[in-house]
Amino acid sequence: MTTPHPAPTPGAPPALEARNLVKDFRGFRATNDVTLGIREGEIHAIIGPNGAGKTTLFNLLSGFLTPTSGEVRLFGERIDTLAPHAVVRRGLSRSFQISSVFPTMTVRDNVLVALQSPTRLPGQFWSRLSALDALGERADRILADVGLGSAHARLAADLSHGEKRQLEIGISLTQEPRVLLLDEPTSGMGSEGIARVTGLVRQVAQGRTVVLVEHNMSVVAELADRITVLQYGAVLASGAYDDVRRDPRVIEAYLGDEAQL
Structure with a gap:
């Protein structure tokens, strides 16, 4: 596991913050009152079972979806009313789960x-x-x-699948983001590709905040300072990896198999 970054300056706003985020799709609530604060300079992983609302949350954080209610703030500035390109101008870039080169x-x-x-x-x-x-x-x-x-x-x-992921991260870096969102950066990779992209994420995190959605718990354990667990669109638990992995609610959400964590 990575060494946690220093505590944020007292009184400083989080790098990225969700406040009571709700997103409804024709009666289906994809995110339900999600509140989280991501500290400047940390690597923060968002995990959860399939259908937990992780990608919806990413789309809300990056401006690709407008929340039904709630708000998103980037270094204290509200950004959920902005178009995606305006969010990028404010210092937030993202990659996508599906290759976009x-x-x-x-x-x-x-x-x-x-x-x-x-x-x-x-x-x-x-x-x-x-x-x-x-x-x-x-x-x-x-x-x-x-x-x-x-x-x-x-x-x-x-390019190979892993190389396309590297290129997507490079494209994200062209905007010189202060906050970088990575959606499933190691998805579909073998062990060699996972190791290469994991090292790249650690490298690009120097001097910026990184938020990633990731299913590979070995990658999460190696990279993340803190994690947030979603279930049914709501925050189930949040904190340091070792603390969260022992939470009985989290173990149950992962089908009762603590080995998955």
Whole structure:
């Protein structure tokens, strides 16, 4: 398990905070009065059985869904009324459970496209291609950081599943987020890919806050400072990994098998 980060400065707002979040879909309550505070600089895992509301919560935190009631705050600023791109501008980026790269573009071009988004280049279709040169150094640095420097000229479609995850994290880093949300970063990977992405998550967490949804409890145990357990859309337990894994309610939620935790 990772060494917990220092306690936050007294009086400082959480890096990311959910207050009494409710999301209803035609009578079905996907999240039910979810309240949690994620400290600046920590790695915080959100776990729970299938259908617990984890992805819905991620979509609420990142602006892809508007809550039925409740609010989301980023460093004290309310963001649940903002569009996703405005949330990104405030310092929060995310990856998705399903791969979201451009398969017919090169690895480097995927990163370059993301780097353009906060600039004027996307709206200036008449600009020379050389206008991208200024972004090239940053793209190369990001690819090196996520372990894809030597793969810059490959098509994204030709990457392995694990490499696509690395690229998605790199794309998220183009926006220089203070808070990074990762949805199932090791899903579908073998042991080698899991080890590589786990190391990458630990690396990118230096100097920022990371929140991840993850089913692999070995990954959670290795990375997370704290965890929140969801069940039926509500918070079942929250705290340090060793404390939460011994909670009888959490053990029962995982079919009574403490070994899963």
